[in-house]
Amino acid sequence: MTEELGGRPLDGALRALTNVPWSVARSMIETGKVKVSGALATSARRRVSAGEVIDVDPRAPKPKTARLRELGEDLVAYADGAVVVVRKPAGISTVPYEGDDADADDADEETLDAIVRDLLAQRAKHERRERRERPIGRAPLGVVQRLDKVTSGLLVFARNFAAKKHLTQQLRQRAMHRRYLAIAHGDVRDATYRTLIVSDRGDGLRGSADKIRGRAPGEEDLAITHVERIEALRGATLIRCRLETGRTHQIRIHLAEAGHPLVGEHVYIRGYKGPLIPAPRLMLHAAELGFVHPASEREMSFTMDPPEDFQRVLESLRLPREPEHSEEPPRVDREQRPASSTRPPSHAKRPPRR
Numbered sequence: 636m637t638e639e640l641g642g643r644p645l646d647g648a649l650r651a652l653t654n655v656p657w658s659v660a661r662s663m664i665e666t667g668k669v670k671v672s673g674a675l676a677t678s679a680r681r682r683v684s685a686g687e688v689i690d691v692d693p694r695a696p697k698p699k700t701a702r703l704r705e706l707g708e709d710l711v712a713y714a715d716g717a718v719v720v721v722r723k724p725a726g727i728s729t730v731p732y733e734g735d736d737a738d739a740d741d742a743d744e745e746t747l748d749a750i751v752r753d754l755l756a757q758r759a760k761h762e763r764r765e766r767r768e769r770p771i772g773r774a775p776l777g778v779v780q781r782l783d784k785v786t787s788g789l790l791v792f793a794r795n796f797a798a799k800k801h802l803t804q805q806l807r808q809r810a811m812h813r814r815y816l817a818i819a820h821g822d823v824r825d826a827t828y829r830t831l832i833v834s835d836r837g838d839g840l841r842g843s844a845d846k847i848r849g850r851a852p853g854e855e856d857l858a859i860t861h862v863e864r865i866e867a868l869r870g871a872t873l874i875r876c877r878l879e880t881g882r883t884h885q886i887r888i889h890l891a892e893a894g895h896p897l898v899g900e901h902v903y904i905r906g907y908k909g910p911l912i913p914a915p916r917l918m919l920h921a922a923e924l925g926f927v928h929p930a931s932e933r934e935m936s937f938t939m940d941p942p943e944d945f946q947r948v949l950e951s952l953r954l955p956r957e958p959e960h961s962e963e964p965p966r967v968d969r970e971q972r973p974a975s976s977t978r979p980p981s982h983a984k985r986p987p988r989r
Contacts, residue, residue: 641685645669645676648683653691667697696745711754712937717798717930718791719776720937721751725787725916725944730778751792752776779803780811780881785899788815788921789939793929801929806881812925815876815886816865816941818918818949819895820909823872825864828889832858832882840903841884843892858882860889868952870912871898875922886919898948914948 640648649669650660661679663669669676670690671683683689713720723729728746755776776792777799793799805811833856836842843858859879866873872895876886884903890896891903899914925936941949 638685640683642682644679645671645681645683645689646679649689649691652689663691663693668692668695710751712789712939713935714755714758715794715930717794717928718802718935719751719755719794720789720791720924720935721747722939723747723782723787723790723921724942725785728784729781729790748776748778748792755794780806780813782921783884783887783917783919785917786919786921787942787945789924789937790921791924791926798929802926805926809879810927812923812936813878813881813921814923815878816920816922816945817874817876817886817890818868818871818898818912818914818945818952819874819890820871820898820907820912821895822867823862823864823874823890823893823895826862826893828858828860828862828893830858830889830892831856832885832888838905840905842888842903856882858885858889860886862890867954868949869954870910871952873949887917912948912952915944918945918948920945 640651643651645664646657646660649655649663650657653660655663664679665677667675667677668691670692671681672687673690710721710723711719712722727750730748731746752775775794777794777796779793779799779802780790782788782790791802793802802811830843831846832841833844833848834841836844857880861877861879863875863877864872865875876890878885882888887897887900887903891900891907894907896904896907897918898912899917899919901917904911920941921939922941923936923938925934927933928935
């Protein structure tokens with residue numbers, strides 16, 4: 636960095652060095668393409684100093700994608716020739732385009748299915764190299780279920796057509812076990828919600844309806860969510876939700892329509908008049924996953940603790956614990972006991988009542 640460019644904001648220095656438009660310079664910075672003296676710089680307003688070195692890599696992944704790549708094998712909870720179970724972080728789409736949660740700025744963001752394919756391909760390449768076999772292409776991966784971009788937790792992919800067909804059938808027959816942890820506004824009680832969910836309930840959002848316009852309702856429209864209260868919080872409730880069906884945004888819709896939108900919700904909050912609890916993202920986590928293995932027919936079961944952002948919000952909302960009251964009488968020092976006391980010592984046996 637020359638003396639004349641020292642002290643400028645990073646986007647201005649980058650524009651002067653590369654002769655690109657302001658919008659391109661800022662986009663390169665915000666998407667993780669620029670390093671200053673070896674450190675990733677994602678703020679266009681960062682001031683650069685004379686003597687610093689600016690490196691630009693147009694192929695560098697976005698910071699979020701780079702972080703996921705660093706997680707590497709931690710993403711994979713289990714993998715064999717038929718299935719792969721993944722620990723999904725919040726903030727990344729399961730597959731390209733996630734409907735209401737899609738962000739136009741993330742159009743070039745690598746999705747979870749693509750990252751898992753690459754991880755499996757790298758693993759296979761290493762194994763084949765050890766066996767001195769010829770490397771093969773990208774590993775096949777079939778999408779069985781999805782989690783919203785803003786949701787963390789467990790999900791399963793299939794690694795061949797037969798496995799995908801088997802797992803999809805389990806979903807249709809409601810045989811796959813899926814249980815979520817969530818934090819919802821208000822005082823939530825145990826309940827089962829059973830509704831028909833439509834893509835437009837009349838205000839442009841998904842939601843429940845009494846009937847389906849233009850046709851008779853089918854099994855694919857039914858949504859059933861079982862809600863279990865776990866812990867009362869300050870202005871909210873920690874709950875456990877078991878899915879019997881798998882409609883898009885099912886938990887979010889059912890809780891919002893019951894007057895208890897999830898903490899961190901930005902879509903299904905119309906009509907909610909209570910104070911909104913701030914959160915870094917939607918407080919929804921897929922904590923349990925169970926299914927029958929498509930090849931071995933074994934019962935498979937997986938659990939995953941909520942990530943740190945969920946735990947921090949939970950701890951901040953927890954009510955103070957009431958002090959525990961001991962049932963034992965206060966101890967009295969024998970030397971301080973009045974001489975006239977006829978109370979027997981605590982260890983003495985009392986005569987039986989007659």
